[in-house]
Amino acid sequence: MKLPLACPSTLQTIKLIGHEFSGAGGVSYPIVGGIPWLFPDPKLTLSDWRGRCQLLLEQLEIEISNLKVAIKETPSDLTRQRLETTRQLRIRNLEMLKRILEPLKPSLKMNAATKKAIGYRLPLRQGLLGYFPNLIRDWSGSFESENKILFEATLEILQKTKPVRAENEFRILVLGAGASRLAYDFAHKFPKSMVVAYDLNPMLLLAAKTINDGKKVQAVEASMSAKDSATPGRNVELSAPGALASNLHFIFGDVYALPFSSSTFDVVLTPWLVDIVPRRFEELVRSVARVTSESGVWINSGSWHFSFADETDNISLPEGIEIAQQNGWKSRASSQLEVPYLQSSFDSHRRFETITQFSMERTAQPITSQPTIDDRVDWIRNPSLPVPAAAIFTEGSTTHAVMALVLSLVDGQRTLQDIATIVSAENGLPHEEALEAVLSFFDRFIKDRHFRAT
Ligand SMILES: C[S@@+](CC[C@H](N)C(=O)[O-])C[C@H]1O[C@@H](n2cnc3c(N)ncnc32)[C@H](O)[C@@H]1O
Known part of the structure; x- marks a missing residue:
């Protein structure tokens, strides 16, 4: 099964030429660590993520050296032991990040001014490590029941709308796939289907691809609130629970500029995505509608809790369904379910989340345009305006x-x-x-x- 890739800005087809994709107007889209980098402005986004990556690795190096100094200075054996454990865990994690992020080539040292400018623009951990615990949950083996609950709940609501069988040949798109375990589980369940794990975070997709390629990744599960502060984390090995899913594909890009031809996918999944993206729900609705084929379905599983400054946009599910119905969708089912969330046996707390699931079916209403790629206000887009x-x-x-x-x-x-x-x-x-x-x-x-x- 072929995937109709398109230029994320113009929607014209793109072709693989040598080691990169080439689009109309001479834009080249690189392949980073084996994953197509299909952002509308590929050069800018690549240097942006490279900057974040450099800054993060340098910052982690500094934290490790600071720990070394603190270990030397402390008079307490107990404190020394705890700091040494922390230092070892951080060294292991840094090594892992360096390996995973290597395709971004983050080795260049930046000058102080650039570093400051980038540091100001990009909140450090929000960027690359924001969903690090999700990577551990997906692949460390300690959270299998959580992964199973989400997979089964998502499959169940899909079956309610569109009875599907393993022998079906579908195109399935997982938006905001993160560390991609749900995408992997769907790829196994539907071996004849093509599953695309789509995200903008290089750390998550590069790690997921490494793991799906059959490699083992040595990482650290850091406790969010350790029961025992002397054990702030533990070594874990990340690996796929089963065979390589050869029908699982990874693509970098932005959900508001999907690099696929219109009406490409039979099933689109949005696990824990809709309320964390920074634009109004309607824009996501239109973006998903454009790439979904008629009668295709959109299944959402995750939190529904918008936190916009403008209360008008903090919509309820019925408002969300109303918006979807005006933009190419028919509501088929919705439900809520309480699920355990990132529950680690060595944390002192236990988190549960009530997830909102919905299933929408794509109608025949044409949605050909996509949201504006540049979401900046007009006077930033046009610097000649006051x-x-x-x-x-x-x-x-x-x-x-x-x-x-x-x-x-x-x-x-x-x-x-x-x-x-x-x-x-x-x-x-x-x-x-x-x-x-x-x-x-x-x-x-x-x-x-x-x-x-x-
Ligand atoms: C809350 S996490 C959920 C990740 C994964 N689905 C899970 O359940 O662990 C949201 C994901 O959406 C991705 N994301 C956020 N904004 C995005 C955008 N504009 N385009 C593509 N992915 C995006 C993030 O990188 C992150 O992996």
């Missing part, structure tokens, strides 16, 4: 100006009294109030850095 004088900017400018002034006054000599005197003169605040503000600013500034970034 930037609107919104309150967030004036507030932000005052806050940042005061913060910048206060921080720039730190020179190893001035006291907080001195700094407050300058702030008071600059801002017309009574000295007493300026001193209060400066004290509380530094107190917060220091304490905010006491905790690990999450």
